[in-house]
Amino acid sequence: MSTYLIKELENNRFQIANFEDSAAPEGVYELLYTKTRDYMSCNCRGFRMQKDKSEHKHCKMARFWMSQGKPEGVALWEDGGEYKMNRFVEA
Numbered sequence: 001m002s003t004y005l006i007k008e009l010e011n012n013r014f015q016i017a018n019f020e021d022s023a024a025p026e027g028v029y030e031l032l033y034t035k036t037r038d039y040m041s042c043n044c045r046g047f048r049m050q051k052d053k054s055e056h057k058h059c060k061m062a063r064f065w066m067s068q069g070k071p072e073g074v075a076l077w078e079d080g081g082e083y084k085m086n087r088f089v090e091a
């Protein structure tokens, strides 16, 4: 199962790290959110290939995280179409 960590690098620019079974991330990507258009982009290869950008998994994960108030130090994952999160670092 993929687990994600997200942090905000600067206003509306985010970094998302994807972890599988090892301690090192499988991938680290950058997301840009354009508030005026409510549009989010990702710099991973999958995003460029994806036709429906609004269905991109990294963007959907980041939108979920934003909807939760951008909490720091949480692990995020998807389980059967539902987004979950767990705080493992006390802020």
Ligand SMILES: [Zn+2]
Pocket (backbone or CB within 6 Å): 029, 042, 043, 044, 045, 046, 047, 056, 057, 058, 059
């Ligand atoms: Zn992506």
